[in-house]
Amino acid sequence: MMRKIWSLIKTDFNTTFGLSSIGYSIKNKKNRWQLILFGIAMLTLIPSYVFMVGSLSSMYDIYAQIGQKSMFLLSGFLSAQILVFIFGLLYVMSKYYFSNDLAQLVPLPIKPSYIIGSKFATLMISEYLTSLPIILPFIIIYGSKNGEGPLYWIYSLFLILFLPVAPLVLASIVVMFFMKYTNIGARKDLIRTISAVFFIILMIYVQMKIQTLAQKSIVQGSDFLVSLIKDSNLLVKRLGVSFPPAQWAALTLANNLSISGATNLIIFIGVAIISFLLMIFLSEYLFFDGLIGNIEVSATKGRGKKIDTSELSRETKPYLALAKKELIMLFKTPIYLINAIGGVIMFPIILVMTNSMGGDESLSAIIEVMGVESGYITLGCIGFVTALGMINCVGCTTFSREGKCFWIQRTLPIRVEDQIIGRVLSSLGVQGLGIIALLVSSIFIVKLDIVSIVLIIILGLLGSIPMTQIGMIIDILRPMLDWDNPQKAMKQNLNVLISLGAGTLYLGGLVLLVINIIDKFYISFIYGLLALIFILSALVLFKVLKILISKQFQLLE
Amino acid sequence: MLKLRNISKTYGRAQVKAVDNVNLDIRPGEIFGFLGPNGAGKTTTIKMIVGLLKPDEGVITIDGVNVWEEPLKAKSMISYVPDNPEIYDRLKGIEYLNFIADMYGVSKDDRRKKLDYYLELFNIKDAVGDIIASYSHGMKQKLVLTSALLNDPKLFILDEPMVGLDPKSAFNLKEIMRKMCDEGRIVFFSTHVLEVAERLCDRIAIINKGKIIAMGTMEELRSHAEERESLEKIFLELTE
Ligand SMILES: Nc1ncnc2c1ncn2[C@@H]1O[C@H](COP(=O)(O)OP(=O)(O)OP(=O)(O)O)[C@@H](O)[C@H]1O
Ligand SMILES: [Mg+2]
Numbered sequence: 001m002m003r004k005i006w007s008l009i010k011t012d013f014n015t016t017f018g019l020s021s022i023g024y025s026i027k028n029k030k031n032r033w034q035l036i037l038f039g040i041a042m043l044t045l046i047p048s049y050v051f052m053v054g055s056l057s058s059m060y061d062i063y064a065q066i067g068q069k070s071m072f073l074l075s076g077f078l079s080a081q082i083l084v085f086i087f088g089l090l091y092v093m094s095k096y097y098f099s100n101d102l103a104q105l106v107p108l109p110i111k112p113s114y115i116i117g118s119k120f121a122t123l124m125i126s127e128y129l130t131s132l133p134i135i136l137p138f139i140i141i142y143g144s145k146n147g148e149g150p151l152y153w154i155y156s157l158f159l160i161l162f163l164p165v166a167p168l169v170l171a172s173i174v175v176m177f178f179m180k181y182t183n184i185g186a187r188k189d190l191i192r193t194i195s196a197v198f199f200i201i202l203m204i205y206v207q208m209k210i211q212t213l214a215q216k217s218i219v220q221g222s223d224f225l226v227s228l229i230k231d232s233n234l235l236v237k238r239l240g241v242s243f244p245p246a247q248w249a250a251l252t253l254a255n256n257l258s259i260s261g262a263t264n265l266i267i268f269i270g271v272a273i274i275s276f277l278l279m280i281f282l283s284e285y286l287f288f289d290g291l292i293g294n295i296e297v298s299a300t301k302g303r304g305k306k307i308d309t310s311e312l313s314r315e316t317k318p319y320l321a322l323a324k325k326e327l328i329m330l331f332k333t334p335i336y337l338i339n340a341i342g343g344v345i346m347f348p349i350i351l352v353m354t355n356s357m358g359g360d361e362s363l364s365a366i367i368e369v370m371g372v373e374s375g376y377i378t379l380g381c382i383g384f385v386t387a388l389g390m391i392n393c394v395g396c397t398t399f400s401r402e403g404k405c406f407w408i409q410r411t412l413p414i415r416v417e418d419q420i421i422g423r424v425l426s427s428l429g430v431q432g433l434g435i436i437a438l439l440v441s442s443i444f445i446v447k448l449d450i451v452s453i454v455l456i457i458i459l460g461l462l463g464s465i466p467m468t469q470i471g472m473i474i475d476i477l478r479p480m481l482d483w484d485n486p487q488k489a490m491k492q493n494l495n496v497l498i499s500l501g502a503g504t505l506y507l508g509g510l511v512l513l514v515i516n517i518i519d520k521f522y523i524s525f526i527y528g529l530l531a532l533i534f535i536l537s538a539l540v541l542f543k544v545l546k547i548l549i550s551k552q553f554q555l556l557e
Numbered sequence: 558m559l560k561l562r563n564i565s566k567t568y569g570r571a572q573v574k575a576v577d578n579v580n581l582d583i584r585p586g587e588i589f590g591f592l593g594p595n596g597a598g599k600t601t602t603i604k605m606i607v608g609l610l611k612p613d614e615g616v617i618t619i620d621g622v623n624v625w626e627e628p629l630k631a632k633s634m635i636s637y638v639p640d641n642p643e644i645y646d647r648l649k650g651i652e653y654l655n656f657i658a659d660m661y662g663v664s665k666d667d668r669r670k671k672l673d674y675y676l677e678l679f680n681i682k683d684a685v686g687d688i689i690a691s692y693s694h695g696m697k698q699k700l701v702l703t704s705a706l707l708n709d710p711k712l713f714i715l716d717e718p719m720v721g722l723d724p725k726s727a728f729n730l731k732e733i734m735r736k737m738c739d740e741g742r743i744v745f746f747s748t749h750v751l752e753v754a755e756r757l758c759d760r761i762a763i764i765n766k767g768k769i770i771a772m773g774t775m776e777e778l779r780s781h782a783e784e785r786e787s788l789e790k791i792f793l794e795l796t797e
Contacts, residue, residue: 314665315658315663315664315665316659318660318662321656322656322660325648333647403643404643405644407609407643408644410608410609411632411635411637412660412661413628413633
């Protein structure tokens, strides 16, 4: 039995991370120049990361001043675990229910819990990639600034090791229930996607509600300041309620020298293990019910309406046809739909939600002070739409998403220009939805006049072009084509992360520029300047892309 | 005219060449069969012709157009059907066909005429309104065949086209191949079905371990081998 499990895990690791093929591609000399370029692209991540770590360090100082250093740790564990949970939902959905190896695994004489167990183990590795970059700076900053001893670091090791377990178990259970009870009817893909988007929004809403309530309850007590001084873990105890494991982790490290540290660690690990066992137990009852019938797609087999070839066979310009194909694929593949389209719709809604529930720093307060006319709001929205141009992941996964179908693109006589324009257009199509979501949800915080709306649409779309192109450049350098599960092309793709870094750099530069000149020039000049910069960079990137695509389309194997 | 001159290819750091100094001259109006045991280098050769794999050495031209120097011009003359076609399975059949036709720039009338004809012939007219993920293996293959026939290719190149087709469709495909070469096009295909090659092909090449070991009409091949009755015997003897 152990051998079965072990063999499942090994095979899954190998296929997920392509261990056999990594070795192969390292040996291949021809790929070396791409690897170098790719390495350079990766370096662009460093400034963003350094900046992040820098601001974390000052965050520590603030908490230290009010004597609530442990709150710093809680923030770290909370953000790491929440992110693991959110990514977990997507990973679990695609890995448990939509990966191609299921067709081979299900007929084998193995229990569902074995399949889930082995898949869970591989997901853990992916989740470490999410959690480590977040939690490590927190632990290291706290540990070194506080001069912690060896016990702190040993405890940290255990915490890091078990950190993804609880949120991933939670995600697994949620998804398994979700899949079981949405396994209905022909339109289940659509039903599932829509309910998933709603679920995530709802979840974030609830999280924030708990946070604000907790904050309010702390401040309202008249003896707040007294208790703040008395108990250095007060904030953690109050605010940690939204996800107790993060609270236990923070308390473990904050009290590592006392017995309470050890008990909290034991609770943290114990709960992780017990919840894992519970999930395995549940999987026996839930997994197959959600899975069976998943591979079915609704087909009319000619019993539906007759297809009239004359009506459906219109001529379309190649770039439009390509954009159309990309959009259909984005909309009809659940994983892409949730990631790309769900993303651009969800982010604006979340943004507005955060502000309408508001603490002191809420945007609405700032807006009132500055007034709408100042153009700050419009500029902010433009920046937000431009950022969505990278967050939507359409550009940076456009070639990876072709996957095993990439041969079609490479054997058809498609001009490189059409490749670029078509793919950029598909990203702009998704952006259109994002802009609508932003404009509609912004009604709740500000009144935008028609000029601002037009500016947001035009400049936002213009700004999305270079963002998409940056992603495309990174993706064509090293497209991830060998996947069995669409999630791998989307979120488990290193290209996405690197593009986010490069995009942040581009946008960050522009933001700095605008901040520096905003008092010195008329606002309309700034709009003009932005438009000029967007257009110029789009043209330059277009040239670069043209060269890279022609080259890579020939060289890839 | 399809010309391969001294084509060689080695995968990665492999010790041996997958394709080793291959020369081919195929004239318009010819059906050319490409035979060889598993792993002989058939797919590799075909991929180099259609632009999927860059040869390490050698030149490939179609009507004087270098496939790797003027890819766009060359590709608009080629239609390719791979051995195991993976296509966009979230698209409807008709959407896929239209996409391919748009890429080749096929005119509306032409498109309609061809679609009506081939969809009827392959008996998939009723299925093209469904998404491709719902197709059987053979239906998918027939869709790819249809898409490859939408433009008027000078070179029709197929990798093991008969696998998975039902007898009627296989028969239809053979008829189409005949008709295409009557129109002066080149049909180039690899196969393991020796009877098909024997009956259909004007000329045959046998490749083994990356090298062409025999090429010519059936008659010429017979003169190479000692056992002369069937292509099967010749094949077995030569690839020994
Ligand atoms: N992607 C690849 N990477 C490395 N080696 C490969 C790759 N594809 C094929 N080969 C090797 O190249 C050689 C030729 O393979 P090819 O696919 O051309 O054979 P084939 O004649 O098409 O065989 P079959 O009849 O099985 O389709 C084989 O030795 C194979 O191992
Ligand atoms: Mg082959």
